[in-house]
Amino acid sequence: xxxxxxxxxxxxxxxxxxxxxxxxxxxxxxxxxxxxxxxxxxxxxxxxxxxxxxxxxxxxxxxxxxxxxxxxxxxxxxxxxxxxxxxxxxxxxxxxxxxxxxxxxxxxxxxxxxxxxxxxxxxxxxxxxxxxxxxxxxxxxxxxxxxxxxxxxxxxxxxxxxxxxxxxxxxxxxxxxxxxxxxxxxxxxxxxxxxxxxxxxxxxxxxxxxxx
Amino acid sequence: xxxxxxxxxxxxxxxxxxxxxxxxxxxxxxxxxxxxxxxxxxxxxxxxxxxxxxxxxxxxxxxxxxxxxxxxxxxxxxxxxxxxxxxxxxxxxxxxxxxxxxxxxxxxxxxxxxxxxxxxxxxxxxxxxxxxxxxxxxxxxxxxxxxxxxxxxxxxxxxxxxxxxxxxxxx
Numbered sequence: 400x401x402x403x404x405x406x407x408x409x410x411x412x413x414x415x416x417x418x419x420x421x422x423x424x425x426x427x428x429x430x431x432x433x434x435x436x437x438x439x440x441x442x443x444x445x446x447x448x449x450x451x452x453x454x455x456x457x458x459x460x461x462x463x464x465x466x467x468x469x470x471x472x473x474x475x476x477x478x479x480x481x482x483x484x485x486x487x488x489x490x491x492x493x494x495x496x497x498x499x500x501x502x503x504x505x506x507x508x509x510x511x512x513x514x515x516x517x518x519x520x521x522x523x524x525x526x527x528x529x530x531x532x533x534x535x536x537x538x539x540x541x542x543x544x545x546x547x548x549x550x551x552x553x554x555x556x557x558x559x560x561x562x563x564x565x566x567x568x569x570x571x572x573x574x575x576x577x578x579x580x581x582x583x584x585x586x587x588x589x590x591x592x593x594x595x596x597x598x599x600x601x602x603x604x605x606x607x608x609x610x611x
Numbered sequence: 612x613x614x615x616x617x618x619x620x621x622x623x624x625x626x627x628x629x630x631x632x633x634x635x636x637x638x639x640x641x642x643x644x645x646x647x648x649x650x651x652x653x654x655x656x657x658x659x660x661x662x663x664x665x666x667x668x669x670x671x672x673x674x675x676x677x678x679x680x681x682x683x684x685x686x687x688x689x690x691x692x693x694x695x696x697x698x699x700x701x702x703x704x705x706x707x708x709x710x711x712x713x714x715x716x717x718x719x720x721x722x723x724x725x726x727x728x729x730x731x732x733x734x735x736x737x738x739x740x741x742x743x744x745x746x747x748x749x750x751x752x753x754x755x756x757x758x759x760x761x762x763x764x765x766x767x768x769x770x771x772x773x774x775x776x777x778x779x780x781x782x
Binding site: 491493494495497505506507508509512513522 | 635654655656658661664672673674675678679683684686687750753754
Protein backbone atom coordinates (compact mmCIF):
# COMPACT_ATOMS: atom_id res chain seq x y z
CA UNK A 400 0.00 0.00 0.00
CA UNK A 401 2.99 2.23 0.15
CA UNK A 402 2.34 3.17 -3.49
CA UNK A 403 -1.36 3.71 -3.02
CA UNK A 404 -1.18 7.45 -3.17
CA UNK A 405 1.44 8.09 -5.87
CA UNK A 406 0.22 5.35 -8.17
CA UNK A 407 -2.86 7.12 -9.55
CA UNK A 408 -0.75 10.14 -10.39
CA UNK A 409 1.76 7.91 -12.09
CA UNK A 410 -0.96 6.23 -14.04
CA UNK A 411 -2.40 9.58 -15.05
CA UNK A 412 1.03 10.72 -16.19
CA UNK A 413 1.53 7.48 -18.06
CA UNK A 414 -1.87 7.78 -19.70
CA UNK A 415 -1.13 11.35 -20.71
CA UNK A 416 2.23 10.30 -22.16
CA UNK A 417 0.62 7.46 -24.08
CA UNK A 418 -2.07 9.79 -25.40
CA UNK A 419 0.56 12.29 -26.52
CA UNK A 420 2.62 9.55 -28.12
CA UNK A 421 -0.50 8.28 -29.85
CA UNK A 422 -1.32 11.69 -31.23
CA UNK A 423 2.23 12.12 -32.51
CA UNK A 424 2.15 8.68 -34.09
CA UNK A 425 -1.24 9.36 -35.61
CA UNK A 426 0.02 12.61 -37.09
CA UNK A 427 2.98 10.80 -38.59
CA UNK A 428 0.83 7.97 -39.88
CA UNK A 429 -1.58 10.33 -41.60
CA UNK A 430 1.30 12.22 -43.16
CA UNK A 431 0.30 15.59 -41.77
CA UNK A 432 2.46 18.19 -43.41
CA UNK A 433 3.09 20.18 -40.23
CA UNK A 434 6.16 18.04 -39.58
CA UNK A 435 7.61 18.52 -43.04
CA UNK A 436 9.56 21.75 -43.50
CA UNK A 437 8.43 23.96 -46.34
CA UNK A 438 10.39 23.56 -49.53
CA UNK A 439 11.78 26.37 -51.63
CA UNK A 440 10.59 27.17 -55.12
CA UNK A 441 12.09 26.95 -58.58
CA UNK A 442 11.73 29.53 -61.31
CA UNK A 443 10.49 28.26 -64.65
CA UNK A 444 12.81 28.29 -67.68
CA UNK A 445 10.65 31.04 -69.19
CA UNK A 446 11.73 33.32 -66.39
CA UNK A 447 15.19 33.41 -67.88
CA UNK A 448 14.15 34.23 -71.43
CA UNK A 449 15.32 37.82 -71.31
CA UNK A 450 18.88 37.01 -70.24
CA UNK A 451 21.39 37.57 -73.00
CA UNK A 452 23.68 36.27 -74.30
CA UNK A 453 22.52 32.68 -74.49
CA UNK A 454 25.55 31.41 -72.61
CA UNK A 455 24.70 33.63 -69.66
CA UNK A 456 21.10 32.42 -69.80
CA UNK A 457 22.30 28.82 -69.79
CA UNK A 458 24.51 29.42 -66.78
CA UNK A 459 21.64 31.15 -65.03
CA UNK A 460 19.39 28.17 -65.68
CA UNK A 461 21.97 25.86 -64.14
CA UNK A 462 22.32 28.19 -61.19
CA UNK A 463 18.59 27.85 -60.64
CA UNK A 464 18.88 24.08 -60.94
CA UNK A 465 21.69 24.34 -58.42
CA UNK A 466 19.09 25.02 -55.73
CA UNK A 467 18.16 21.37 -56.16
CA UNK A 468 21.63 19.94 -56.63
CA UNK A 469 22.97 21.62 -53.51
CA UNK A 470 19.94 20.80 -51.37
CA UNK A 471 20.64 18.49 -48.43
CA UNK A 472 18.40 15.83 -49.99
CA UNK A 473 20.86 15.54 -52.88
CA UNK A 474 24.25 16.40 -51.37
CA UNK A 475 23.83 14.13 -48.36
CA UNK A 476 24.13 11.09 -50.62
CA UNK A 477 26.69 12.68 -52.96
CA UNK A 478 29.33 12.96 -50.19
CA UNK A 479 32.98 13.71 -50.75
CA UNK A 480 34.04 10.95 -48.40
CA UNK A 481 32.94 7.42 -47.60
CA UNK A 482 30.16 8.37 -45.19
CA UNK A 483 26.82 9.85 -46.16
CA UNK A 484 25.31 12.74 -44.29
CA UNK A 485 21.81 13.12 -43.04
CA UNK A 486 19.28 15.71 -42.03
CA UNK A 487 18.96 19.30 -43.06
CA UNK A 488 22.03 19.96 -40.87
CA UNK A 489 24.06 17.61 -43.07
CA UNK A 490 25.50 15.84 -40.04
CA UNK A 491 27.43 12.62 -40.53
CA UNK A 492 25.13 9.64 -40.82
CA UNK A 493 24.37 7.83 -37.61
CA UNK A 494 24.83 5.00 -37.11
CA UNK A 495 28.21 5.17 -38.81
CA UNK A 496 27.88 3.64 -42.23
CA UNK A 497 30.31 3.52 -45.10
CA UNK A 498 30.13 3.54 -48.87
CA UNK A 499 31.40 0.02 -49.50
CA UNK A 500 32.54 -1.34 -52.83
CA UNK A 501 29.21 -0.88 -54.59
CA UNK A 502 27.83 2.20 -52.87
CA UNK A 503 25.32 0.10 -50.95
CA UNK A 504 27.31 -0.13 -47.73
CA UNK A 505 29.63 -2.64 -46.13
CA UNK A 506 28.82 -6.35 -45.85
CA UNK A 507 27.40 -6.19 -42.32
CA UNK A 508 25.74 -2.82 -42.70
CA UNK A 509 24.07 -2.49 -46.06
CA UNK A 510 21.88 0.49 -46.83
CA UNK A 511 18.83 -1.74 -47.02
CA UNK A 512 19.47 -3.04 -43.52
CA UNK A 513 17.48 0.01 -42.44
CA UNK A 514 16.36 1.80 -45.62
CA UNK A 515 13.47 -0.17 -47.05
CA UNK A 516 11.36 0.33 -50.15
CA UNK A 517 9.60 3.42 -48.83
CA UNK A 518 9.84 5.98 -46.06
CA UNK A 519 9.06 4.44 -42.67
CA UNK A 520 7.57 7.36 -40.82
CA UNK A 521 7.16 5.79 -37.35
CA UNK A 522 10.94 5.38 -37.25
CA UNK A 523 11.66 8.49 -39.36
CA UNK A 524 13.69 6.30 -41.69
CA UNK A 525 13.72 7.34 -45.34
CA UNK A 526 13.47 4.63 -47.94
CA UNK A 527 13.50 3.72 -51.61
CA UNK A 528 14.14 0.41 -53.39
CA UNK A 529 17.36 1.76 -54.91
CA UNK A 530 18.73 3.50 -51.80
CA UNK A 531 22.49 3.94 -52.20
CA UNK A 532 25.32 6.44 -52.30
CA UNK A 533 26.31 8.18 -55.48
CA UNK A 534 29.75 6.99 -56.62
CA UNK A 535 32.71 8.96 -55.28
CA UNK A 536 33.44 10.44 -58.71
CA UNK A 537 29.98 12.00 -58.54
CA UNK A 538 30.58 13.69 -55.18
CA UNK A 539 29.09 17.17 -54.89
CA UNK A 540 29.80 17.89 -51.25
CA UNK A 541 32.02 20.92 -50.79
CA UNK A 542 32.05 21.86 -54.46
CA UNK A 543 31.01 25.09 -56.09
CA UNK A 544 28.10 25.13 -58.46
CA UNK A 545 30.49 25.63 -61.35
CA UNK A 546 32.47 22.58 -60.32
CA UNK A 547 29.30 20.53 -60.00
CA UNK A 548 28.18 21.73 -63.42
CA UNK A 549 31.40 20.73 -65.15
CA UNK A 550 31.35 17.42 -63.30
CA UNK A 551 27.77 16.62 -64.15
CA UNK A 552 28.48 17.42 -67.81
CA UNK A 553 31.31 14.88 -68.05
CA UNK A 554 30.21 11.29 -68.71
CA UNK A 555 33.21 9.92 -66.85
CA UNK A 556 32.03 11.75 -63.75
CA UNK A 557 28.25 11.55 -64.07
CA UNK A 558 27.71 7.84 -64.32
CA UNK A 559 28.28 7.64 -68.06
CA UNK A 560 25.28 9.79 -68.92
CA UNK A 561 24.80 12.00 -71.91
CA UNK A 562 23.35 15.42 -71.31
CA UNK A 563 19.99 14.11 -72.52
CA UNK A 564 20.23 11.30 -69.99
CA UNK A 565 20.46 13.93 -67.27
CA UNK A 566 16.99 15.19 -68.16
CA UNK A 567 15.59 11.76 -67.41
CA UNK A 568 17.82 11.17 -64.38
CA UNK A 569 16.94 14.41 -62.67
CA UNK A 570 13.47 14.82 -64.12
CA UNK A 571 11.98 11.33 -63.75
CA UNK A 572 14.25 8.91 -61.86
CA UNK A 573 12.33 7.69 -58.86
CA UNK A 574 15.31 7.67 -56.47
CA UNK A 575 16.05 11.28 -57.40
CA UNK A 576 12.32 11.90 -57.02
CA UNK A 577 12.51 10.86 -53.38
CA UNK A 578 14.13 14.25 -52.77
CA UNK A 579 10.71 15.85 -53.23
CA UNK A 580 8.96 13.44 -50.86
CA UNK A 581 11.56 12.83 -48.16
CA UNK A 582 9.23 12.37 -45.22
CA UNK A 583 9.18 13.58 -41.67
CA UNK A 584 11.53 16.35 -40.65
CA UNK A 585 13.38 16.69 -43.94
CA UNK A 586 13.01 19.72 -46.17
CA UNK A 587 12.08 18.59 -49.68
CA UNK A 588 14.18 19.73 -52.61
CA UNK A 589 12.93 23.03 -54.05
CA UNK A 590 10.12 23.09 -56.59
CA UNK A 591 9.06 19.85 -58.20
CA UNK A 592 10.94 17.11 -59.98
CA UNK A 593 9.23 18.04 -63.24
CA UNK A 594 10.35 21.65 -62.84
CA UNK A 595 13.90 20.47 -62.18
CA UNK A 596 13.78 18.32 -65.30
CA UNK A 597 12.53 21.28 -67.32
CA UNK A 598 15.44 23.37 -66.08
CA UNK A 599 17.88 20.66 -67.12
CA UNK A 600 16.32 20.53 -70.58
CA UNK A 601 16.42 24.32 -70.93
CA UNK A 602 20.02 24.37 -69.75
CA UNK A 603 20.96 21.83 -72.43
CA UNK A 604 18.96 23.65 -75.09
CA UNK A 605 20.90 26.82 -74.36
CA UNK A 606 24.29 25.17 -74.68
CA UNK A 607 24.82 23.65 -71.23
CA UNK A 608 27.04 26.46 -70.07
CA UNK A 609 28.36 26.41 -66.54
CA UNK A 610 28.42 29.21 -64.00
CA UNK A 611 31.84 30.32 -62.78
CA UNK B 612 18.96 -21.66 -41.81
CA UNK B 613 22.21 -20.45 -43.29
CA UNK B 614 25.76 -21.48 -42.63
CA UNK B 615 27.82 -18.95 -40.71
CA UNK B 616 31.56 -18.78 -40.20
CA UNK B 617 33.38 -15.85 -38.69
CA UNK B 618 36.27 -14.88 -36.48
CA UNK B 619 35.63 -13.24 -33.12
CA UNK B 620 38.49 -11.87 -31.05
CA UNK B 621 40.90 -13.97 -33.07
CA UNK B 622 39.03 -17.24 -32.60
CA UNK B 623 37.30 -18.98 -35.50
CA UNK B 624 33.63 -19.92 -35.09
CA UNK B 625 31.69 -22.18 -37.39
CA UNK B 626 30.65 -23.22 -39.85
CA UNK B 627 27.34 -23.48 -38.05
CA UNK B 628 23.75 -23.22 -39.16
CA UNK B 629 21.86 -20.25 -37.77
CA UNK B 630 18.40 -18.89 -38.42
CA UNK B 631 18.38 -16.22 -41.09
CA UNK B 632 16.49 -13.80 -38.85
CA UNK B 633 18.84 -14.23 -35.88
CA UNK B 634 20.43 -10.89 -35.08
CA UNK B 635 24.13 -10.64 -34.51
CA UNK B 636 23.40 -9.28 -31.06
CA UNK B 637 21.41 -12.36 -30.10
CA UNK B 638 24.03 -14.58 -31.67
CA UNK B 639 26.80 -13.04 -29.58
CA UNK B 640 24.86 -12.88 -26.36
CA UNK B 641 22.61 -15.93 -26.43
CA UNK B 642 24.52 -18.39 -28.58
CA UNK B 643 28.12 -17.58 -27.63
CA UNK B 644 27.61 -16.06 -24.19
CA UNK B 645 29.52 -12.91 -25.15
CA UNK B 646 27.29 -10.65 -23.12
CA UNK B 647 29.69 -7.72 -23.06
CA UNK B 648 27.98 -6.54 -26.21
CA UNK B 649 24.78 -4.90 -25.03
CA UNK B 650 21.34 -4.59 -26.52
CA UNK B 651 20.21 -0.98 -26.23
CA UNK B 652 17.75 0.78 -28.49
CA UNK B 653 17.33 -2.04 -30.97
CA UNK B 654 17.37 0.49 -33.79
CA UNK B 655 21.09 1.10 -34.37
CA UNK B 656 20.79 4.54 -32.84
CA UNK B 657 22.56 4.23 -29.48
CA UNK B 658 25.47 2.02 -30.58
CA UNK B 659 25.80 0.25 -27.24
CA UNK B 660 25.73 -2.90 -29.38
CA UNK B 661 28.57 -1.84 -31.68
CA UNK B 662 31.43 -4.23 -32.34
CA UNK B 663 34.62 -3.73 -34.31
CA UNK B 664 34.79 -5.15 -37.82
CA UNK B 665 38.33 -5.66 -39.10
CA UNK B 666 38.56 -5.19 -42.83
CA UNK B 667 40.94 -7.16 -45.03
CA UNK B 668 42.88 -3.99 -45.82
CA UNK B 669 43.87 -3.61 -42.18
CA UNK B 670 41.42 -0.83 -41.36
CA UNK B 671 38.49 -1.22 -39.00
CA UNK B 672 35.11 0.26 -38.28
CA UNK B 673 32.37 -0.22 -35.74
CA UNK B 674 29.15 -1.88 -36.68
CA UNK B 675 25.84 -2.15 -34.83
CA UNK B 676 24.68 -5.66 -34.12
CA UNK B 677 21.09 -5.13 -33.02
CA UNK B 678 19.59 -4.60 -36.47
CA UNK B 679 21.96 -6.77 -38.47
CA UNK B 680 21.48 -10.46 -39.08
CA UNK B 681 24.23 -12.74 -37.84
CA UNK B 682 24.58 -14.22 -41.31
CA UNK B 683 25.53 -10.79 -42.64
CA UNK B 684 28.76 -11.18 -40.66
CA UNK B 685 29.64 -14.39 -42.46
CA UNK B 686 33.34 -14.46 -43.34
CA UNK B 687 34.12 -11.33 -41.33
CA UNK B 688 36.55 -10.85 -38.49
CA UNK B 689 35.22 -8.90 -35.55
CA UNK B 690 36.27 -7.81 -32.09
CA UNK B 691 33.98 -7.46 -29.10
CA UNK B 692 34.64 -5.85 -25.76
CA UNK B 693 35.82 -9.22 -24.46
CA UNK B 694 38.75 -9.06 -26.87
CA UNK B 695 40.45 -5.93 -25.54
CA UNK B 696 42.19 -7.05 -22.37
CA UNK B 697 44.97 -9.60 -22.80
CA UNK B 698 45.68 -12.12 -20.05
CA UNK B 699 43.70 -10.03 -17.62
CA UNK B 700 45.68 -6.86 -18.33
CA UNK B 701 43.57 -3.89 -19.33
CA UNK B 702 44.57 -1.84 -22.33
CA UNK B 703 45.64 1.77 -21.90
CA UNK B 704 42.22 2.80 -23.16
CA UNK B 705 40.37 0.61 -20.67
CA UNK B 706 42.58 1.89 -17.87
CA UNK B 707 41.83 5.46 -18.88
CA UNK B 708 38.10 4.72 -18.85
CA UNK B 709 38.43 3.38 -15.32
CA UNK B 710 40.63 6.22 -14.09
CA UNK B 711 38.25 8.82 -15.47
CA UNK B 712 35.26 6.94 -14.14
CA UNK B 713 34.03 7.43 -17.66
CA UNK B 714 31.08 5.14 -17.17
CA UNK B 715 28.47 4.89 -14.50
CA UNK B 716 25.97 2.17 -15.28
CA UNK B 717 28.35 0.81 -17.91
CA UNK B 718 25.71 -0.12 -20.43
CA UNK B 719 27.18 1.99 -23.20
CA UNK B 720 30.82 1.32 -22.31
CA UNK B 721 31.47 -1.52 -24.72
CA UNK B 722 30.33 0.58 -27.66
CA UNK B 723 32.40 3.59 -26.59
CA UNK B 724 35.42 1.38 -25.99
CA UNK B 725 35.19 -0.21 -29.41
CA UNK B 726 34.71 3.13 -31.12
CA UNK B 727 37.63 4.69 -29.28
CA UNK B 728 39.83 1.70 -30.11
CA UNK B 729 39.01 2.10 -33.79
CA UNK B 730 39.92 5.78 -33.50
CA UNK B 731 43.27 5.03 -31.85
CA UNK B 732 44.16 2.55 -34.56
CA UNK B 733 43.13 5.03 -37.25
CA UNK B 734 45.30 7.73 -35.72
CA UNK B 735 48.24 5.37 -35.65
CA UNK B 736 47.88 5.04 -39.40
CA UNK B 737 46.97 8.66 -40.03
CA UNK B 738 48.39 10.99 -37.42
CA UNK B 739 46.59 14.27 -36.81
CA UNK B 740 47.51 17.69 -35.50
CA UNK B 741 46.94 18.42 -31.83
CA UNK B 742 44.72 21.33 -32.79
CA UNK B 743 42.33 19.01 -34.60
CA UNK B 744 42.21 16.41 -31.88
CA UNK B 745 39.19 17.60 -29.93
CA UNK B 746 37.00 17.68 -33.02
CA UNK B 747 38.27 14.32 -34.21
CA UNK B 748 37.51 12.65 -30.90
CA UNK B 749 34.10 14.28 -30.85
CA UNK B 750 33.30 13.10 -34.34
CA UNK B 751 34.49 9.58 -33.58
CA UNK B 752 32.38 9.21 -30.45
CA UNK B 753 29.38 10.99 -31.94
CA UNK B 754 26.38 8.73 -32.16
CA UNK B 755 27.16 6.74 -29.04
CA UNK B 756 24.52 7.50 -26.46
CA UNK B 757 25.21 7.52 -22.71
CA UNK B 758 22.10 8.02 -20.62
CA UNK B 759 24.29 8.66 -17.58
CA UNK B 760 25.70 11.57 -19.64
CA UNK B 761 29.30 10.51 -19.31
CA UNK B 762 30.29 12.04 -22.61
CA UNK B 763 32.86 14.47 -21.27
CA UNK B 764 34.63 11.79 -19.27
CA UNK B 765 34.74 9.43 -22.21
CA UNK B 766 36.15 12.23 -24.32
CA UNK B 767 38.76 13.10 -21.70
CA UNK B 768 39.79 9.49 -21.31
CA UNK B 769 40.38 9.06 -25.02
CA UNK B 770 42.25 12.35 -25.19
CA UNK B 771 44.52 11.34 -22.31
CA UNK B 772 45.49 8.09 -24.01
CA UNK B 773 46.43 9.98 -27.14
CA UNK B 774 48.33 12.74 -25.36
CA UNK B 775 50.20 10.20 -23.27
CA UNK B 776 51.83 8.90 -26.44
CA UNK B 777 51.84 11.84 -28.86
CA UNK B 778 54.45 10.39 -31.17
CA UNK B 779 52.14 7.50 -31.86
CA UNK B 780 49.02 9.48 -32.67
CA UNK B 781 49.92 13.09 -33.42
CA UNK B 782 51.97 14.80 -36.08
